[in-house]
Amino acid sequence: MKLSQIIMLGGIFIISNQKFITDILNINYDQIESIDSIKNSDHSLNFFVKLKPVSNLRCPYCDSCHIVGNGFTKRKLIHSTLVNRKCIIFYKRRRYLCKDCSSSFSEKNPFINTGESVTLETKINVLKDLKFVANTYSAVAARYNISVTKVIQIFDKHVDIKRKPLPEVLSIDEHFFPQSNYDSLYMCIFMDFITGEIVDVLPDRKKAYIANYLSAIRAQTLNKYTNKSELHNVKYISIDLYDNYRDIAHIYFPKAIVCADPFHVLKHLTEGFNQVRL
Numbered sequence: 001m002k003l004s005q006i007i008m009l010g011g012i013f014i015i016s017n018q019k020f021i022t023d024i025l026n027i028n029y030d031q032i033e034s035i036d037s038i039k040n041s042d043h044s045l046n047f048f049v050k051l052k053p054v055s056n057l058r059c060p061y062c063d064s065c066h067i068v069g070n071g072f073t074k075r076k077l078i079h080s081t082l083v084n085r086k087c088i089i090f091y092k093r094r095r096y097l098c099k100d101c102s103s104s105f106s107e108k109n110p111f112i113n114t115g116e117s118v119t120l121e122t123k124i125n126v127l128k129d130l131k132f133v134a135n136t137y138s139a140v141a142a143r144y145n146i147s148v149t150k151v152i153q154i155f156d157k158h159v160d161i162k163r164k165p166l167p168e169v170l171s172i173d174e175h176f177f178p179q180s181n182y183d184s185l186y187m188c189i190f191m192d193f194i195t196g197e198i199v200d201v202l203p204d205r206k207k208a209y210i211a212n213y214l215s216a217i218r219a220q221t222l223n224k225y226t227n228k229s230e231l232h233n234v235k236y237i238s239i240d241l242y243d244n245y246r247d248i249a250h251i252y253f254p255k256a257i258v259c260a261d262p263f264h265v266l267k268h269l270t271e272g273f274n275q276v277r278l
């Protein structure tokens with residue numbers, strides 16, 4: 001039956017196309033013991049899935065083959081693989097009990113790792129979309145029917161962008177970012193002043209956070225023979241007129257020349273002139 005041939009039943013639609021369903025769920029039909037699907041009046045889709053028990057199962061803790069069924073756990077999973085259409089899997093996940101070591105465990109499945117509520121397919125889609133700078137967290141969250149916080153969690157967990165080496169001329173600045181998970185309204189940006197390349201983005205601009213960050217770099221890169229670390233590469237530091245940055249610069253880069261960022265100097269001068277005029 002084609003997707004267009006949907007049977008309407010009491011205000012809801014029931015889809016009965018095996019290929020369509022297995023494609024969406026990314027599973028083989030052989031794995032399924034039972035599956036029902038409902039298309040709601042708002043076009044969202046619900047799937048009710050139970051997988052077949054696995055034969056020759058072994059205990060992951062003691063490798064025993066004396067395994068018995070131990071009921072099910074019901075999981076509600078967000079599975080956003082269709083554009084602009086909400087899709088939820090109600091997954092009845094099998095539990096097993098080992099008769100030798102009395103450990104219980106859940107069946108393996110293609111949807112989630114234990115304790116998660118967003119399917120692997122959804123995460124892959126989220127990460128693919130976030131490759132494009134124009135896709136904001138909130139746009140991706142709306143597209144895949146998950147919260148902005150969840151999108152940020154997925155990104156933070158799976159994407160580890162290595163920082164670049166500290167440059168000779170380091171610029172430290174901030175960016176207003178109230179959505180941060182940290183107790184800070186501002187992110188702190190380290191940039192190569194000459195090339196304009198971003199060295200690293202810190203989620204917090206507070207002194208303690210930056211101090212910990214730089215202490216870690218110093219500890220990781222310290223050469224015990226020369227007693228020099230990567231911090232010694234920095235010869236000049238450009239900052240705005242924020243006291244914390246000046247203190248940090250003097251503590252961690254004592255030999256570097258600290259300069260006020262010309263943009264911020266002009267901004268302060270202009271504000272000063274305006275006040276005098278008033």
Ligand SMILES: [Zn+2]
Binds near residue numbers: 059062063064099102
């Ligand atoms: Zn066992």
